[in-house]
């Protein structure tokens with residue numbers, strides 16, 4: 134499974150901020166900080182396996198766009214338009230969904246969603262037993 138690390142801090146009401154890092158785990162960091170990101174073009178289909186810190190220990194294939202064009206402001210307030218494909222495109226879509234209150238499991242079929250809920254309950258019960 135492809136990996137990316139990111140965070141979605143809440144910084145006031147008018148700013149939506151995501152931080153994406155798709156650099157290899159043992160390589161130098163390459164953070165992309167995107168303020169008010171917006172997908173302005175979508176193309177193609179991707180079916181990558183995704184996971185999320187918000188839904189621990191659950192992974193599933195998710196349909197998304199293979200290529201996107203994203204517009205955002207960098208930390209200096211300069212407008213950036215970026216063509217993304219592969220892991221970067223998936224990371225942007227995943228994180229922008231978070232900003233809109235959507236989790237990757239919201240893209241799954243009702244059956245897969247309920248499997249995820251069951252697994253989550255089991256994991257939470259198990260974690261309480263450990264505590």
Ligand SMILES: [Zn+2]
Nearest residue numbers: 185186187227
């Ligand atoms: Zn996530």
